[in-house]
Amino acid sequence: MKPLELNPKVPYVVGRKSPTAVAINCASKTGEWIKSRLGAYNELNTKHAPGDLVTDVDKGAEMMIRKLILTHFPDHTILGEEGVAPGAAASAEALSEARKSEYLWIVDPIDGTTNFVHGFPFFCVSIALAYKGEVIIGVIYDPMRDELFVAEKGKGAYIHGQRALVSKDAALADGIVAVGFNPDREFALPTNMKGLNALAGQAQSLRAGGSAALHLAYVAAGRLSGYYEVGLNAWDIAAGALIVAESGGIVTDTVGNPYDIGVRHLVASNGKIHKELLDVLKSADATGITQ
Incomplete structure (x- = not known):
């Protein structure tokens, strides 16, 4: 795989045929199509829980991405959310x-x-x-803001070609932390609520935007100092975890074990507040992990 090329006049250049370029092309083209369908989806269904929605646009977008990737890399495997049955067990098996x-x-x-x-x-x-189980490229595209977050392992993370760096907040009390309201109402949501209640008294402020990937991108960009959620899937996390790490942050499970694509209960931060975040969640019995 061709590495990223950096020069003073063009801060971020990717080889046209590299996997990174393919990921960027897939994300940007698909994102623009999704934006064009805002308010114009034809089908709406629920999956695992009432708040776990899927539309024909989700399915069409995944099909578009699959075709674009397989055109360049026909021997690669693709794990996409819409190709997996609902529920944690099915996700883990896939x-x-x-x-x-x-x-x-x-x-x-x-x-x-x-x-x-x-x-x-x-x-x-x-x-x-991922190459042999390790994420080596991560791309997140926000079509509403036309923001592109890109990372290649060992090469740093970038937002539209400009280097992304995590925040400098040194304490939980100084930072904004994102949390998630997982649609799993039996396990994940109650656990997340315990964490939310505990963090509310410790962080400067909390946010809940409703997109795990964008929360991670915002940690990488220094807009958030941390993010916590129990009950995620590999596709929610993989790209964002690399982008955070390449921006100088830390991503672990909720008890501090290193990130792996099998992690479902997540803490990401600028690194400086990571231990404090983990300690608060442990004290509140909000890790989602039985030790």
Whole structure:
């Protein structure tokens, strides 16, 4: 894979035929199509829970991404949200099988479908490429703001070609932390609510935008100092986790174990507040992990 080329006049250049370029092309083209369908979807259904929505646009977007990737890399495997049955068990099984592949693309065609359905402008396309189980490329595209977040392992993270860096907040009390309201009402949502209540008394302020991938992108951009959520899937996290790490941040599970594509309970931060975040969640019994 051709590495990123940097020069003073063009801060961020990607080889046209590289996997990074393909991911960028997929995300941008698909994102623009999704934007054109805002308020114009034809089908709306629920999956695992009442708040877990899917539209014909999600399915069409994933099909578009699959075709574009396989045109360039026909031997690669693709794990996409819309190709997996609802529920944590089905997600884990699909990932277990898919991660056997040498090259695995991990795709969320619309991260933030509920926002898309309601016209709330906080959703994105998330595309990652893993090599032998390790994420090496991450791309997130926000079509409503025309913001492109890109990272290649060991090469840094960029927002439209400009280097992304995490915030400098040194304490939880100084930072804004994002949280998620997972649609799983039996396990994930109650656990997240315990974490939210605990963090509300410790962080400067909390936010909940409704897109895990964009929350991670915002941590990487320094707009958030941290993000916590229990009950996520590989496609929610993979691209954003690399982007955060390449921006100088830290991504772990909720008890501090290093990030892996199988992680479902997540903490991401600028690194400086990471231990404090983990300690608050542990004290509140809000990790979602039984030790």
